[in-house]
Amino acid sequence: MTANAAALKGKNVILGVTGGIAAYKAVELASRLRKIGAEVHVIMTRGAQSFVTELTFREISGHPVSTGMWEKVSHWQVEHIALARLADLVLVAPATANIIAKAAHGLADDMLTTVLLATEAPICFAPAMNSVMWENPLTQRNIKILRELGYHVITPASGHLACGVEGVGRLPEPEAILEEAVNFALARGGVNNTLTGRKILVTAGGTIAPIDPVRFIANRSSGKMGYAIAREAARRGAETVLVSGPTALPEPVGVKTVQVETTEEMRAAVLKGFPTADAVIKAAAVADYVVKEVAAQKIKKTADEWCLELKKAPDILWELGQKKKPWQVLVGFAAETESLVEYAKAKLAEKNLDFIVANDVTRPGAGFNTDTNIAQLIFRDGKREEHPLLTKEALAEIILDRVASLLPPKRKLQDREKG
Ligand code: PMT
Numbered sequence: 001m002t003a004n005a006a007a008l009k010g011k012n013v014i015l016g017v018t019g020g021i022a023a024y025k026a027v028e029l030a031s032r033l034r035k036i037g038a039e040v041h042v043i044m045t046r047g048a049q050s051f052v053t054e055l056t057f058r059e060i061s062g063h064p065v066s067t068g069m070w071e072k073v074s075h076w077q078v079e080h081i082a083l084a085r086l087a088d089l090v091l092v093a094p095a096t097a098n099i100i101a102k103a104a105h106g107l108a109d110d111m112l113t114t115v116l117l118a119t120e121a122p123i124c125f126a127p128a129m130n131s132v133m134w135e136n137p138l139t140q141r142n143i144k145i146l147r148e149l150g151y152h153v154i155t156p157a158s159g160h161l162a163c164g165v166e167g168v169g170r171l172p173e174p175e176a177i178l179e180e181a182v183n184f185a186l187a188r189g190g191v192n193n194t195l196t197g198r199k200i201l202v203t204a205g206g207t208i209a210p211i212d213p214v215r216f217i218a219n220r221s222s223g224k225m226g227y228a229i230a231r232e233a234a235r236r237g238a239e240t241v242l243v244s245g246p247t248a249l250p251e252p253v254g255v256k257t258v259q260v261e262t263t264e265e266m267r268a269a270v271l272k273g274f275p276t277a278d279a280v281i282k283a284a285a286v287a288d289y290v291v292k293e294v295a296a297q298k299i300k301k302t303a304d305e306w307c308l309e310l311k312k313a314p315d316i317l318w319e320l321g322q323k324k325k326p327w328q329v330l331v332g333f334a335a336e337t338e339s340l341v342e343y344a345k346a347k348l349a350e351k352n353l354d355f356i357v358a359n360d361v362t363r364p365g366a367g368f369n370t371d372t373n374i375a376q377l378i379f380r381d382g383k384r385e386e387h388p389l390l391t392k393e394a395l396a397e398i399i400l401d402r403v404a405s406l407l408p409p410k411r412k413l414q415d416r417e418k419g
Pocket of ligand 1: 204205206220221222223224225226263282283284285286287288313314315316317318331332333334335336347359361367368369370
């Protein structure tokens, strides 16, 4: 394995396999990718399925294989857009003249072409075809279009082709493809390793306050903000722990997710992970008050009025702020409906945070249960960044950029354990 290939460890590689005789070599490619620690997600076109079986790639990659656009996706938790977002690198090998033509013209009529159009990850094609097809001006024009648009096209090797002739068009050996694809991905910045060797703890979702065995008090948090941060942290190579209240979201790939329900459970899970965490990002909406006496049995509907006595729940973030070591970065959120900056600044100081992400949850498109957010980042030194309406994924990237810039040089795990 080359030093650069190691950069794919823990990264999500989409391997697109199209219908050519060289499809068998993609099996070895998938195997090599897995050996270097990449998460390999194979998408096979209909043509590819005539050459190699889905089962082969499933066994080799250790992940479900996508063979069509409209199949049941229960196995994958995600649809094509989520798969496109997940990718750190998309590698199409072997790439037929057909896929090259479709990609060059923006067609999206199957799973692979749709992902190619929907991803922001670097895309690399390894063409393999008959030499006349390769040299055909139409193919050459399509390759020129792709290269001009920033895609990487590996030049095929020369030699004996499956059609019985000698010429250019052979799929290069898997090792050579891998090396070229990784170098391209690194050069494009598509493989973001800025958090490799770091441990990032994220909280998401709302905690619940039980009333009796069947009732509880909850809030409107969907978990989307925290999950976006956890996914991005893992994408950047961090060992990521996500402590999640109840949500309807699938657990992110490559993230250790701890499911909790109550504030006490969240507190226990967070305190367990905190001593070795380089950074904690608390996006969860934690219940501030819990029921004083939780009934052991279902409360009967007898009285016309019912007063619940509540008591303050532990403030997890405040506690972390007390325990925080100088090398740890602590980030909180502030969900406010008025006086956003004033309240957020008070929380920043009171909880001893490095910065706080303040969202006015009354603004359309911001806060709870939306795919977008509008936030201000307020730092210890008084610096303030106002961001426009962004997807939660885009905001997660900004938050992690700031976290990465605040982290001190890497410490060895033993040092971190000493405190
Ligand atoms: O989950 P989504 O639907 O995507 O919505 C995202 C969000 C609106 C929940 C998120 O962007 C957000 O603002 N999260 C913080 C919500 C909140 O509880 O804010 P707060 O101002 O009450 O708390 C301030 C900070 O202290 C938060 O980081 C919170 O996690 C933490 N806290 C609060 C109370 C408590 N008992 N313990 C805590 O740790």
